[in-house]
Structures are given as C-alpha cells and as structure tokens.
Amino acid sequence: MSMPAITPALASVVFGAGVAAGGVGALLGIGGGVFLVPLLHLALGFQLRTAAAISLATVIATSSSVSAARSGTQLINLQLGMVLEVATVAGSLLGGFTAYLFSESTLQRLFAAVAVLAGIALLGRLNRRNVVLDPNADPGRLGGRFHELESGGVVTYRIRRLPLALLASFAAGNVSSLLGIGGGIIKVPVLNAWCGMPVRAAAATSAFMIGVTAAGGAIIYFGRGDLRPLAAAPAVLGVQLGSWAGVRLAHHTPARWLKLLLISVLFGVAVLMILRSVQ
C-alpha cells in the first residue's frame, strides 16, 4: 500500500497543505516541497516516493501560476532564468548519480548545513539592499530593473558571481527529484546573498525556474506510476489558491519581511532535514 485511501476528509487536509505551499511559493519563490513532503510522508502516511511525486507536481503548479500572474511586472529575470535552467535541469538529470553516491541521510545533513549557512548569510545582510535607485544605471547583460513599491520607483541590479548561481542551480536540480522539491530554497538565498539579486526578483525568477526543475523528476515518477492523479489533484488545486493569494500579498510585503520569512524557513528546514536524517 503506497498511499492511504483518498477520502474527502484526507483530500481537504492535502488541499490545505497545498494552499500553504502555494502561499510560500508565491511569497518566497520556493515551491514549498520541503514542507509538503514530510507532511504527506510522516503525518499522512504516504510512501516517500509518492509524497515526493505529489510535491513535484505542486511545484510545477506553483511555478506556472505564480509566473503567469507575475508576467509583465519585469520581476522575473527571463535571461538569467534561461541560463540557470540549463544547470538546474542538468543537475536533475544527474540526480540518480548523486543518489547512488551519497546516502539519503548524508544528503539531508548536507542540505541542513547549506540552509544554515545561507540563513546566517542572509541575517548578516538583512538591511543591505542589492538595488541601485538610479533607473538609468547599467544592469549589464544579465541584470535587470523593475518598479518597486517600497522604493517608489524603478530600481536596477546587476548579477555578480554567475558561476556560483550556476552551481546553486545545479545543486538544486540535483536533489530535486530525490527530495521532492523545486530547489528554490537553495536558489533564492544564494541569488540574494551572494549574486546581487534583490530578494523580490530572486523569488520571482526562482518561481519561474522551479517548474522546469521539477518537470524532469515529475515525468519520471509519473512514468513509474508513483504520481497518482487522484492524490495529486487536491494538492495541486490547493496550490493554485495559495499562489493566487501569495502573489497579491507579496507585492505589499517589504523586502526586509520577505528576508526574515526566508531566514525562518531556512532554519526550520535545517531542523526538519536533521530530524529526517536521524530517523
């Protein structure tokens, strides 16, 4: 038995979890899989690979609906996204190789270490902004500019340390199908803390990419019969509602709050990963 019977009551719980995952997906550009997988697996009794498969389907849903709602705001850095996608999908294709080399608990501990490191880096830069207030500043080949409510005008940013962004995207894709996540939790902090991207643009660009990151793994799970449509349906529908609300909320949330929320999520994920690794 790979999953519990899908009753209307269980479907409602899964739907609610989807709403929360969609909400953080829209606010922070992460799919919410890091929370959805343990909930489905540990709390609701789904087998790990069924939980990962459902989670990857919701990541595609968050990514698609958040990006659809954001298109035209210039928050999504299309050029950078396309470049990083090459690395993230390559990472996801080689995910099986990584799973062969490292045990799952080693990966989870490694993940926790990265999350803590990124959380500390973000804490140190809480009040530093990556944006230049001059709308005529040169964004470079991969930078961007967008209109920001809290700065009251058009802001510009440049991308630094592209190789690090590529490495983070590769790593995110690499653990994606194994852990059932889109990898935004790795990409957003790295892009914000070390690559010069404002948190809002990093979140929007990550949300845009995670759908493609998750697609490879989700297709493989579906082909193997682990992605059950009846179990995935309530989660995907919940994510739609959560994303819709999150996009509207994100617009009015100050960058500092978004960073604080991201930092708490990172530390929460680190604890969760350690707990799962010693299980």
Next chain:
Amino acid sequence: MTKLSIERLEQILGRVLGIGVAASSVCLGAGLLMTFASGSTTIAGALLTAGIVMLLATPLARVGVSTVGYASRRDWLFVALTLVVFAELLASIAAVLRR
C-alpha cells in the same frame, strides 16, 4: 516585422503557463468531484490523468515557446540554451519510455 521584445516574450510565456495550469486545474477539479460523487469511474479517472499530463506538459511547452521566441529575436545564444533545456526534459521522457 518588429523584433519581439523580451517584455512581450515574458507576457507570451505567462499566457502559456496560465492556460496550461488553468486547463489542468479544471480537469483535476472535475475529476476529483466526480470521484467523490460517484466513485472511480472511467471518465473521472481519464479527467484526472489528463489534468496531470497537462500539468507536466506545461513547463515543456513553456521551454518550447521560449525557443521559438528567441529564434524570432535572432538571439541564437538563447535559442541554443533553451534547446539544451528542452532536450534535457525530453531525455526524462525517453528514460521513462525505455523502461
């Protein structure tokens, strides 16, 4: 013909993603309601499967449309990048079909 701007391309991609995810949600919602109302029927099962397939196809469609968009901009570096991503995604499908 005027060159397709990046902003316009972003809007088109947003449209593709929006349509894909909306069509998928309609199928999943209808399939779910039918299953709860009258049990697992063939139609309900087909709707649910169609919803998931559409969901999985959405990122692929988005990457494919990006390639076409960059080609019409004659931005060959990005045509190459999106083609690599598209090929990588096709490799996942190939991995499933080979089993």
